[in-house]
Amino acid sequence: MPDIAFIKPALPKHGAMVLLVTEDATPAGLHAALDKATGGGITRALEAASFKGSKGQVATLWAPLEGIGKVVAIGLGKTEEVNAERVEAAGGTLYGLIAKEREAMVAAEGLPAPLAASLGLGLLLKSYRFDRYRTTLKEAEKPKLEKVAIATDALAAAKAAWATQRAVADGVFLTRDLVSEPPNVLTPAEMAERCKELEKLGVQVEILGPKEMKKLNFGALLGVAQGSVQEPRMVVMQWNGASTTAAAKKKAQKPVAFIGKGVTFDTGGISIKPAAGMEDMKWDMAGAGTVIGLMAALAGRKAKVDVVGLVGLVENMPGGNAQRPGDVVTTASGQTVEVINTDAEGRLVLCDVMHYAQQRFDPRFMVDLATLTGAIIIALGHEHAGMFSNDDTLAQQLSAAGTPVGEAVWRMPLGEAYDKQIKSDIADMKNVGGRPGGSITAAQFIQRFVNKGRPWAHLDIAGVAWSGKELPTAPKGATAFGVRLLDRLVADHYEG
Ligand code: BES
Numbered sequence: 001m002p003d004i005a006f007i008k009p010a011l012p013k014h015g016a017m018v019l020l021v022t023e024d025a026t027p028a029g030l031h032a033a034l035d036k037a038t039g040g041g042i043t044r045a046l047e048a049a050s051f052k053g054s055k056g057q058v059a060t061l062w063a064p065l066e067g068i069g070k071v072v073a074i075g076l077g078k079t080e081e082v083n084a085e086r087v088e089a090a091g092g093t094l095y096g097l098i099a100k101e102r103e104a105m106v107a108a109e110g111l112p113a114p115l116a117a118s119l120g121l122g123l124l125l126k127s128y129r130f131d132r133y134r135t136t137l138k139e140a141e142k143p144k145l146e147k148v149a150i151a152t153d154a155l156a157a158a159k160a161a162w163a164t165q166r167a168v169a170d171g172v173f174l175t176r177d178l179v180s181e182p183p184n185v186l187t188p189a190e191m192a193e194r195c196k197e198l199e200k201l202g203v204q205v206e207i208l209g210p211k212e213m214k215k216l217n218f219g220a221l222l223g224v225a226q227g228s229v230q231e232p233r234m235v236v237m238q239w240n241g242a243s244t245t246a247a248a249k250k251k252a253q254k255p256v257a258f259i260g261k262g263v264t265f266d267t268g269g270i271s272i273k274p275a276a277g278m279e280d281m282k283w284d285m286a287g288a289g290t291v292i293g294l295m296a297a298l299a300g301r302k303a304k305v306d307v308v309g310l311v312g313l314v315e316n317m318p319g320g321n322a323q324r325p326g327d328v329v330t331t332a333s334g335q336t337v338e339v340i341n342t343d344a345e346g347r348l349v350l351c352d353v354m355h356y357a358q359q360r361f362d363p364r365f366m367v368d369l370a371t372l373t374g375a376i377i378i379a380l381g382h383e384h385a386g387m388f389s390n391d392d393t394l395a396q397q398l399s400a401a402g403t404p405v406g407e408a409v410w411r412m413p414l415g416e417a418y419d420k421q422i423k424s425d426i427a428d429m430k431n432v433g434g435r436p437g438g439s440i441t442a443a444q445f446i447q448r449f450v451n452k453g454r455p456w457a458h459l460d461i462a463g464v465a466w467s468g469k470e471l472p473t474a475p476k477g478a479t480a481f482g483v484r485l486l487d488r489l490v491a492d493h494y495e496g
């Protein structure tokens with residue numbers, strides 16, 4: 001991971017130099033200085049390369065000046081259209097162009113301070129790698145980039161914006177690490193153990209095991225866990241950033257709550273999945289991984305909010321003691337569930353954790369995240385997470401928060417007719433509602449565990465938690481979708 005620093009503008013003596021170019025603004029600052037120092041060579045070279053500064057356009061100029069081995073020009077399009085998302089994407093592109101350099105300097109005087117920080121964020125997020133299990137990487141295959149200096153006139157403001165962005169990037173990286181880990185390493189117990197790292201940031205972390213969960217009557221979660229030799233865990237994380245003093249605590253608002261599905265591996269259980277692609281089910285803990293990374297981001301940037309994050313961690317395995325299709329389990333809420341399909345396990349994990357979260361914390365609102373259904377991928381592909389909500393305000397806030405950070409959500413319907421699909425002949429409900437509207441009936445199931453009057457949103461992130469292709473600010477693999485979206489939701493509406 002490169003180190004990112006902000007500096008006062010001055011022509012570099014070595015390394016690579018990066019120019020951010022719009023279609024309409026005349027080159028100024030370091031860009032103009034470099035052009036002058038090269039006798040107009042930069043302008044001539046960019047013209048020869050037909051470089052106009054349009055969005056996403058890049059040009060590389062080699063050794064235009066003693067010491068400067070490489071100049072990279074990146075187009076940002078029209079000045080009036082330059083926003084955080086575009087600058088982040090440029091930062092991501094930039095990383096690809098300079099990863100093999102040791103040092104680079106970016107002439108960012110044309111950008112306001114927050115956007116200079118956005119450029120650093122895009123670059124840093126794109127530089128993520130998970131190389132823990134590669135022992136034979138050749139030197140030539142490794143990135144070399146150690147330091148990126150971003151030159152800006154608004155130094156103090158850029159540094160302040162960066163402190164926040166850096167904490168969010170740390171949260172994203174924690175999530176990506178968790179989601180990337182193989183399932184033999186990242187068992188429920190190990191994942192719970194890793195939550196303890198958040199204590200360094202001031203987060204209170206409690207870990208509950210099967211004995212404690214039995215006492216809490218977590219019949220649904222424990223039913224999923226019983227087929228595995230790996231013990232389940234629930235982790236409760238609290239960050240009290242609003243109520244730091246006793247006086248503030250007294251009049252503090254109720255906390256906001258985030259709940260994550262953490263199935264460290266989903267074989268389907270007795271309703272076993274087909275072999276092809278089953279390895280992808282190591283990612284079935286991404287909801288929990290996102291909640292953990294989000295807590296790291298909020299605590300890392302000292303967000304002025306009281307927030308609780310709860311994750312239910314289990315492994316879904318077949319075995320002599322595994323739950324059967326046809327079993328009836330009693331959830332912590334007292335409601336009973338006929339388990340028709342042991343592969344619809346995520347909702348069984350979430351329902352107990354969500355009930356507990358409400359009983360203990362009475363949160364202002366609750367958002368759950370889960371790689372819950374394959375059906376949401378059929379509906380929305382990999383471009384949006386599915387959002388289900390009982391509250392128009394919360395739904396609008398989430399929609400608005402997602403767009404600028406490139407984590408878009410699309411609202412899906414809920415309704416009584418869908419709810420009917422999960423009626424059971426012998427219990428209060430069954431855990432599947434048939435193929436039609438599979439993501440919606442899953443959400444209906446979860447909604448049955450949301451207390452009356454509580455604003456709630458469910459994000460089905462099955463299609464967006466990992467990516468088969470490179471994204472503007474992420475390599476292939478774990479995306480950490482949701483960390484930035486929910487950080488933004490909190491920042492926009494629930495702090496101070
Ligand atoms: N973890 C899966 C959902 C999933 C599928 C995520 C594919 C990512 C990619 C979930 O536990 C599951 O198995 N859901 C079933 C539900 C069905 C049995 C009603 C599904 O979507 O097939």
Ligand code: MN
Nearest residue numbers: 266343344345
């Ligand atoms: Mn499943």
Ligand code: ZN
Nearest residue numbers: 263266284346
């Ligand atoms: Zn699952």
